[in-house]
Amino acid sequence: MPRDDDAISEVTMEGPVESVEFEMMILGRHSLLEGRQRSGSTRLDRSAYTILSRMSISGPMSIGQLSEAFGLDASTLNRQTAALMRAGLAERIPDPxxxxxRKFRLTAKGRRMLKETRDANVDGLERVFKTWSRADIETFAALLMRYNGDIERIWARVWPRPGSES
Structure with a gap:
């Protein structure tokens, strides 16, 4: 059985990249805890939220388009879209x-639940940012956009932003 002091010695903060890695691990933990705290809630789970968000920006998408957008295999997306359809959040339509x-698009229920989940997420962020200046929030948003943009560039998988051409 490892001693506590042995475990602590495994964590190193040799530089800023290690600090970012550690803080991102904690950020992921907060997201998981939030999900547990809201069990029984009508908010969307992470995969549903992400798929519906993408379709709300890009419009109806096929399994192939979703696979390319998310870097996931078709079988995974077939399961996820089947769950969305069972929940009445998405429907399958002929390609417009x-x-x-055939493509998937949000239903009225899917649009409503997406908005409710996004509003709840924004409310939570507003609680976190309560003591932050507007300039700090804008700087943080700009750095997150840069970070995500660099990941998208590396993986050649651009995520369209609301209001941009998709």
Whole structure:
């Protein structure tokens, strides 16, 4: 059985990248705890929220388009979209552009739940940022956009932003 002092010696903060890695681990923990605290809630789970958010920006998407956008295999997305359809959050439609593949789009319930979940997320962030200046929040948002943009560049998988051409 490892001693507590042995475990502590494994964590190193040799530089800013190690500090970022550690803080991101904690950030992920907060997200998981938030999910447990709201069990029984009508808020969307993470995969539903992400897929519906993407479709709300890009419009109807096929399994192939979702697979490319998320870097996930088709079987995973088939399971996730099936769950969305069972919950009444998405529906399968013919391709509006006349293509062969059927596409998924948000239902009215999906749009409503997406908005409710996003509003709850924003409310939570507003509680966190209560003591932050507007300039600090803007700086943090700009750095997050830069960070995500660099990941998107590395993986050649751009995530469209609201109001941008998708």
């Amino acid at each position: 552009d006349g293509g062969i593949a």
